[in-house]
Amino acid sequence: MITLAGVTRRFDDANVVGPVDLEIPTGARVALIGPSGCGKSTLLRLVVGLAVPDAGHVAVEGARLEPASLSVFRRRVGYLTQDAALFPHLRCVDNVALRMREAKRPSDVIEARLDELASLVRLSRDLLRRYPFQLSGGQRQRVALMRALALGPSYLLLDEPLAALDPISRRELQEELGALVRTLSATTLVVTHDLREAELLADRAVLLRAGRIEQDDDFPALRATPKSDYVRDFLRAAGP
């Protein structure tokens, strides 16, 4: 369970994210949605410790995130961002294996896991021998997903995972990623501005407005009873 209690991050007087109170139960799949600049990515960065709240705190399984517990938490996190952020000097296979080697997994275990992950994201092992720049954007994102899943994370944190892809590969991957996420039992927090993507990847939507939660519901409820004109506008803009 991830808990955000009064989490606030202040950039300047006009740009404040929070205070946000949010609970993500174990195994839940939650999407943080809203237009750009609403603070959804900042919230995810606060959760994973890349930003530090000015007030309030983030807790995982009831324990506040501090440098020591953050490290323990991060080992159980799979993190995927829109630009894949693969290490360009390492072959794709080494990008994926890096963390398993760091965790001192024996090489036969690593090999087996690589096979498993490759078939999960539908990449051939041959392709993995290439460098990231030799792959297409969609393939790179698949490799990054393999890297995120390498250690079998309990928490999957996805920050606009498909936003940088062209529309066709994006559609294709949305379906695939949605199906994949649902076969995993990881607690999932996904940030996206795309309502369709949110629905494919998550069961519950947290719609943000200027750094605060505007509505927190499952998708049918969100569509059926929008709380405000802001929500209605967002739904209308996102299309049917």
Add this chain to the structure above:
Amino acid sequence: MKRMKRLFLRACVALVLGMGVLVSICSKPAIAHAETPVVRVGSKRFPESLILGEIAVAVLRRAGVPAEHRAGLGGTAIVWTALQSNAIDLYPEYTGSLVHNLLGDDRRLSPEELTAALAKEDLAVGPHLGFANTYALAVKKTGKTADLLSISQLATRSDLVLGFSHEFIGRDDGWVGLSSRYGLGSLAPKGLDHGLAYDALGAGSIDLTDAYSTDARIARMDLRVLDDDRAFFPNYDAMLVMRRSLSVEATRALATLAGRLTPETMRALNAAVELDGRTPAEAAERFTDDLSPRGGVLRPRPSFLSDLLGVLRAEGPRHLMLVFVSLLAAVLIGVPLGILAHARRGLGRLVLGLAGILQTIPSLAMLAFLIPVFGIGVTPALCALFVYALLPIVRNTVVGLDEVPTAQREAAMVMDLSVSTRLLQIDLPLASRTILAGVKTSAIINVGTATIAAFIGAGGFGVPISTGLGLSDTRMILLGAIPAACLAIALEGLFFVMDRWSVPEGLRLEGRQRDERQSP
């Protein structure tokens, strides 16, 4: 991943081994001689001093005393400090300069006073050689200076271009004292190397220069020495000044030189070197052969190519050692310093600022600062080269690490990779190309700067350059300049190979693809 690490290790080991071999090659002669004390003769960087240094060495060797010539050290200040700090045992000097070195002014000392003053420094007056070489001002007898006879006439001649050696301009017993004695403060002399002054005078780009009264060119170029009508220039008797610890045999051998060099002899020796292209060693050989019953015959001069090979053999290993040992030290200190400076911004600014300041110190001045601490020779040269090599390496390490993209840095953080894994497997490989560029810059700077090291007796390709400048001998300058230039070019090649070896393949291939896309 393992392979990457291994590659880095291999590069480091190879570098260290290479340096080790070089150092051992270069230091062998020193070890071999360590048992018999070799008399170290110094000399300044102009023909007469070089010839006298060679003569002293020849006389010592003839008497069975092992001796070596630390030829062509920088100016008076460097040779004097070298003698004081026991880095050399003796060198030819002139009484006026000696008193100036000792007391900082131009008092005239009686021989007894001079001996007493030197004794305080643990030094002694050696034999007077038999001629005086006083400072003089020389002009052409034709043209603008046709009617210029004495120094006092200069006061009204603002139309003349004065070209003096840097040493003369800076000395109290040179231009500083002269201009105040004669009221010439309004004239602004140009500084140039003494070796180039006569050519400049001949070409008419200067009208007047400082000269020594035994300069061969005064007679050969039919120059006029201006009358020192207010008796400013002190007495410059040529002599040897030596450490008191010099052995009895050595002192006795050198004493045979007393009074043997008349002004005519000295001018002839100078002419052999300055005008007839003989080396100081050849001139000295002729002189010492004249002392012996065999009489002197000059051997034919070797070809440029064989001289070049000789320089490569004699100075190549030393030059490489100077460049690479200082470079290795700069890498070993500079990269960690860069990592530290990247991690702590405040410290980083301090380190970069400090390295920047050190970088701006002119190399000769840096060497002069280091002499009181390390004496002359290899150690201060290595220190200076290390300091110059440091800034590009530290700066490029910081820049390279700064350039690691935020996305990759954050990915590594969230992956909870250990500090050492992040540094060794992510950050440094990603910064490797920039760091290597810094090392290359430092290496090339060092090849050039190492030629200056000859001024403080550290050897290297600077030896023929320094001596050649002193003799205004272009051939000899080229003997040092060509190998140095070739070394710089060879380094470019070496770093091209190093690039393949130490920059991760993924980065190289990616860079190449980017280049190809950009080219039409």
